[in-house]
Amino acid sequence: MSNFIPVNVPLLNGNEKKYLLECIESGWVSSEGPFVKEFEDKFAAKVGRKFGVAVSSGTGALDAAVEALGIGPGDEVIMPTFTIISCICQIVRSGAKPVLVDSDPITWNMNVDQIEEKITSKTKAIMIVHIYGLPVDLDPVLEIADRFGLKVIEDAAEMHGQDYNGTPCGNFGDVSTFSFYPNKHITTGEGGMIVTDNEEVAENCRLLRNLYFEPAQRFVHRKLGWNLRITNMQAALGVAQLENLEKSVKKKREIGNLYNELLSDIENLQLPLVETDYAENIYWVYGVILKESISFDAKSAMSQLGQSGIGSRPFFCPMHLQPALINMGLFENEKYPTAENLYKRGFYLPSGLALTESEIVRVSESLRLLIES
Numbered sequence: 440m441s442n443f444i445p446v447n448v449p450l451l452n453g454n455e456k457k458y459l460l461e462c463i464e465s466g467w468v469s470s471e472g473p474f475v476k477e478f479e480d481k482f483a484a485k486v487g488r489k490f491g492v493a494v495s496s497g498t499g500a501l502d503a504a505v506e507a508l509g510i511g512p513g514d515e516v517i518m519p520t521f522t523i524i525s526c527i528c529q530i531v532r533s534g535a536k537p538v539l540v541d542s543d544p545i546t547w548n549m550n551v552d553q554i555e556e557k558i559t560s561k562t563k564a565i566m567i568v569h570i571y572g573l574p575v576d577l578d579p580v581l582e583i584a585d586r587f588g589l590k591v592i593e594d595a596a597e598m599h600g601q602d603y604n605g606t607p608c609g610n611f612g613d614v615s616t617f618s619f620y621p622n623k624h625i626t627t628g629e630g631g632m633i634v635t636d637n638e639e640v641a642e643n644c645r646l647l648r649n650l651y652f653e654p655a656q657r658f659v660h661r662k663l664g665w666n667l668r669i670t671n672m673q674a675a676l677g678v679a680q681l682e683n684l685e686k687s688v689k690k691k692r693e694i695g696n697l698y699n700e701l702l703s704d705i706e707n708l709q710l711p712l713v714e715t716d717y718a719e720n721i722y723w724v725y726g727v728i729l730k731e732s733i734s735f736d737a738k739s740a741m742s743q744l745g746q747s748g749i750g751s752r753p754f755f756c757p758m759h760l761q762p763a764l765i766n767m768g769l770f771e772n773e774k775y776p777t778a779e780n781l782y783k784r785g786f787y788l789p790s791g792l793a794l795t796e797s798e799i800v801r802v803s804e805s806l807r808l809l810i811e812s
């Protein structure tokens with residue numbers, strides 16, 4: 440379909456080509472190339488952290504972060520059920536137990552009021568995940584973590600350029616992680632980053648990224664790691680993209696504001712919250728929720744939009760509904776009604792940085808027709 444509007448088209452209109460050419464002309468294409476360190480240093484500085492470790496995905500960043508904090512058998516980690524599977528993989532694989540909380544129906548983030556009641560003597564960490572454009576209300580979570588002596592992992596995969604009360608996301612807790620998948624404000628094609636102020640955690644992540652190779656005894660391994668290395672070419676893209684972060688966030692807000700303007704009078708549609716008292720939405724993706732009064736669900740709406748040439752994506756399927764986890768005996772009889780409703784009735788519209796005003800108008804008109812007819 441020639442006039443199809445994809446859910447995401449990235450924007451690569453800065454120094455990407457120039458820096459990539461430098462990689463090719465210099466022959467530095469592997470993870471040993473100079474752009475990797477440059478990207479790590481500049482990215483860490485941007486979020487006010489001492490150390491950055493660039494890896495091959497946001498998922499890999501979370502895997503390494505969980506392992507580097509020493510989470511393992513017998514530990515419990517509190518996390519939202521409404522998130523991507525990446526958050527839970529290493530918790531489960533390490534032998535630790537994920538303990539879930541439901542979502543807030545307005546911000547779509549984890550319900551911070553449910554955290555304290557989930558704490559036991561085995562709780563080792565809280566994993567915070569910022570969802571779709573607004574950060575989690577961090578102060579209460581950090582206060583609980585501090586009071587109970589818990590580690591904090593901040594998954595800021597979707598939050599480049601966002602802040603919480605003026606402090607950049609990625610600056611909270613023991614370790615924070617990012618993704619650079621092409622639908623993110625900064626893309627490296629595939630990629631991720633771990634940032635921390637803790638030198639030991641950073642060093643551990645570096646070793647975990649590279650199969651736990653240690654310079655002193657090459658090919659003798661004290662621990663098992665992964666190959667999570669990022670190439671110099673990906674990091675070159677990252678450096679160029681980082682230069683345009685503020686512009687990208689501005690563009691995302693323009694996209695979000697235009698959707699808000701065009702859709703706000705549709706009564707049966709819940710739109711993203713514009714702001715809280717600690718942050719203004721950056722609309723990483725522009726999500727909508729069909730209210731109860733609408734007889735069809737997100738799946739059916741997305742299929743109808745698809746027939747009108749408009750791409751969309753479902754909201755996350757909560758962790759307690761994941762067959763892979765249920766088959767392991769996890770989350771038996773657990774219910775999280777808000778997350779279930781988000782999954783059933785929520786989806787997101789085209790939100791990529793290359794989206795044009797006329798495309799937003801077309802998407803909005805099609806959505807209105809679908810809901811009001």
Ligand SMILES: Cc1ncc(COP(=O)(O)O)c(C=O)c1O
Pocket residue numbers: 496497498499522523525526568569594596597617618619620630631
């Ligand atoms: C909240 C969150 N965490 C982790 C990830 C995983 O990142 P990646 O796709 O780079 O592995 C994503 C991806 O979109 C995400 O949204």
